[in-house]
Amino acid sequence: MSMFGYAGNILKIDLGSRSISKLSTGDYADRFLGGRGIAARLYWEHAPAQAAAFSPENTLIFATGPLAGIPVVGGSRWVVCGKSPTTSPEHFSSANLGGNWGLALKSAGYDAMLVQGKSDQPIYLLIQDGTVEFKEASAFRGRGAIETREALKADLGNSASVAAIGPAGENMVTFATLLADNDAVGSAGMGAVMGSKNLKAIAVRGAPGKKMPVARPDELRELTTRFSGFGTELMSVVGTMQFRITGPQTEKAPCYGCLGNCLRRNYQPASGQKGKFMCQPATFYRPMAEGYYGPGLDVPFHAARLCDDYGLDTMALSMIVLWLYRCLRAGILTDADTGISTSKLGSIEFIETLVKKISLREGFGDTMANGLLEAAGRVGNGAGEQIIRYLSKAGMPNITDPRLYVTTEMLHAMEPRPPQVQLREISVVITRWIAWLKGIPNINVSTDTVRRIARSFWGSEEAADFSTHEGKALAARMIQDREYAKECLVLCSFLWPVLDIANSDDHAGDPTLESQILSAVVGNNMDEGGLYRIGERILNLHRAIMVRDGHRGKEDDTIPDVWFSAPLKGDAVNPDCLVPGKDGQPLSRRGAVVDRTEFDRTRAEYYHLRHWDAGTGLQTRDTLRELDLDDVAEELAQRGLLRDQT
Ligand code: SF4
Incomplete structure (x- = not known):
């Protein structure tokens, strides 16, 4: 049966038994539509009640929506859902990513993919030509997400789209990310869930750019023309304009088919590799770096790239940096306790040490690797008081809180x-x-x-x-x-x-x-x-x-x-x-x-x-x-x- 907007299949993979099967998207599309909807339904059906985030029973779902592959409208994003380790108690949650990987999955024939079980050794999945291969990944153990992606692409060819985790994911740092093509980052600790399953990466050889069949193309053309005429350059982006990074070393880095009139941009330092540099990750270390070195984008870019490669969520990390600083200033912690020199805050050395210690769970890094709230609890002595007023639920930055906007x-x-x-x-x-x-x-x-x-x-x-x-x-x-x-x-x-x-x-x-x-x-x-x-x-x-x-x-x-x-x-x-x-x-x-x-x-x-x-x-x-x-x-x-x- 032809279904406009859908590839028609959902891939189901058990990493423990190394078995694969397929579900029909048709059984889900009408009621649950796609993305987070289909993912929630698959989770309800397949994950047992109270499955722990790092248990093999946790069910990780990668899902696209019916608009993936339709140019202009910005519908080629995708989600990763499952039990998240970032909150206590743990909750079913979701990450939302851009780039091209989601569309690669859809163009390979799958609207979504459900991963259960745990592999007994590090593996990556290769999905192509209607097959799924379980490939040995021990050689990638300890390597960064960017490094792994580039190595797999060098091996499989540039047509492969790769989602990978770094050392933080492997070591189940609760706020570990996954990183996909075009530097799309997924939060909610989904990188740590991949790590708990010994799943280092998922490579897909699809055909992004393949035309998606549409039921009423003339109507769609009229609608996308109308939409692109709205002046999207200034639409909702204005609300986050302070995060915009522009300049001679930057260029647009849009997700598939999008006009990219947003913050999504690449940056290339004078010496070094180009990479995505936008929004909160582009700004989280900038004030500190500018305080240390003076104005410039290279150090903040390096900090963001380091987080992407090791696989750390910059939003969570920014709160840890603030908490550390306040605890050290209040005399609750010392440099000797943490093994991190506060006088170097803003330097490359400081951020490298911090990212590495947390990602590898080295020394005090292990205290911080289960998130800020647990770290504050472990330190005690009023450490939580240093940060509480900056936090919303789950230890994340307090933004748009109801004291300001009652709604x-x-x-x-x-x-x-x-x-x-x-x-x-x-x-x-x-x-x-x-x-x-x-x-x-x-x-x-x-x-x-x-x-x-x-x-x-x-x-x-x-x-x-x-x-x-x-x-x-x-x-x-x-x-x-x-x-x-x-x-x-x-x-x-x-x-x-x-x-x-x-x-x-x-x-x-x-x-x-x-x-x-x-x-x-x-x-x-x-x-x-x-x-x-x-x-x-x-x-x-x-x-x-x-x-x-x-x-x-x-x-x-x-x-x-x-x-x-x-x-x-x-x-x-x-x-x-x-x-x-x-x-x-x-x-x-x-x-x-x-x-x-x-x-x-x-x-x-x-x-x-x-x-x-x-x-x-x-x-x-x-x-x-x-x-x-x-x-x-x-x-x-x-x-x-x-x-x-x-
Ligand atoms: S390019 Fe920008 S506006 Fe377009 S889908 Fe990606 S993040 Fe959204």
Whole structure:
């Protein structure tokens, strides 16, 4: 059966028995769409409850979406999902990557790949011509992810796409990454999960560039033309403009088929290899390096590349650097304790020592290799206090917190790790509104435009008033449903959703475009509501996985205590802490805390909108049945984790 938008197969691999089989994508596509949706369903079906992240039972899923291979729209990203070791307790989580590897997998005939078991020795997988080979990888043990990728490409030819891990992944550093072609990095500790399975790399010989069959090509052409005419150079990228690196030694490095009007760029130092240099990884060591050496990009680039090669998440590492510095300054740790010279902070030597010690679990590096929260606990003596106010859940940087943007209360509360793509819907709009307030040319997100965006994307005009909780539970629900659906399509967050349009009359964006593009590609007639319903289904499936694994509902649906008590001091992206208040009047949130009574009331309203049990936050049978998740309801009921009515 021909399925527009899909390759048609899901590859299933057991590393322990070295067996392979196939599932039909057709059994999953209608209800779960692709990307994070199909991955969540495969995890529900194949991973036992409470499988530990580093156990052979953990199920690692690599998945593309139905828009992979469609040029211009930024839909060739892909996800890696499984039980993540980054949080305590561990949670099912996902990493989202760009580059070309996902499309290579799809063009090799597979929409997704599920990996279970553990190999008894280091291996890599080679997928080509409809076959899967289990190849000996002992020779790559201890080698960097970039080095491994380049070595495999030299051996297999440049047409091979390679996703590999570095030493941090092999040593199961909980925040280890995987690195794929075009330097696409996957976080959530998925590199460590690969390492726990003795899986060093996955090489795919597909045919990126092969034309993907489309159901209604004329309609798609009209839609992509309209989309590319929106002025995407300035779309959601403006919200993260401070991360943009440009200059004579930089060039665009777009993911497959994308126009690349984003931060994704390569950098080439005067001497040395070119590599991707963008966004947070490009900036995490820059202030320290500039403090040590003076202005320049080479040292920050070298730091980012080192992290990619060893396989460390720069977001997590940046918090460790800050924590170390504060602990040393407070006299809680000394250079002798850590074996790292603080006086060299900002130097190449400092970052090399730190990255190597953590990745190889050498000395104090082993203390830090299970993440910041565990390290602080092991050091004790007030080490946690040094960092707590900088953290959101799971020990990651505190960004877009609800003391500044009230809407993000429920987004932070409902997810075990910071839901970056959901948070961006708020921060991008407000950042653009602030730019409009300041009179920056070509920025058209006026107060009226924010109201229009609130009506179309957040459910009510009340959601544009950030001085009150009114309309915020509904806004959170709409943002989540849309973003979960987007992660099934695996559309890029730099481009989607189209919240505002520079060159239109009212500058408000178009929330219907994603469903129109999907319909043109796969040949159905899905509207915006239908797409959000899929998002709602996936969110509920995701929650069912968490509850089956031990999430306690209401008790865990919360935010860090410090946000209820510590007044907001500032925000790196929005230093004046400005938001639109009543009647659109600019309001500074500096000094604000989250009101616990209002938080509890909003959470109750959120449960009501989700049709979850008000008392416990657990899902109900009717809700799951209405979302075509009857078997999920049945299993939760057997475990005593379902309520019959709200
Ligand atoms: S906008 Fe940038 S990150 Fe997003 S798909 Fe395009 S090239 Fe990749």
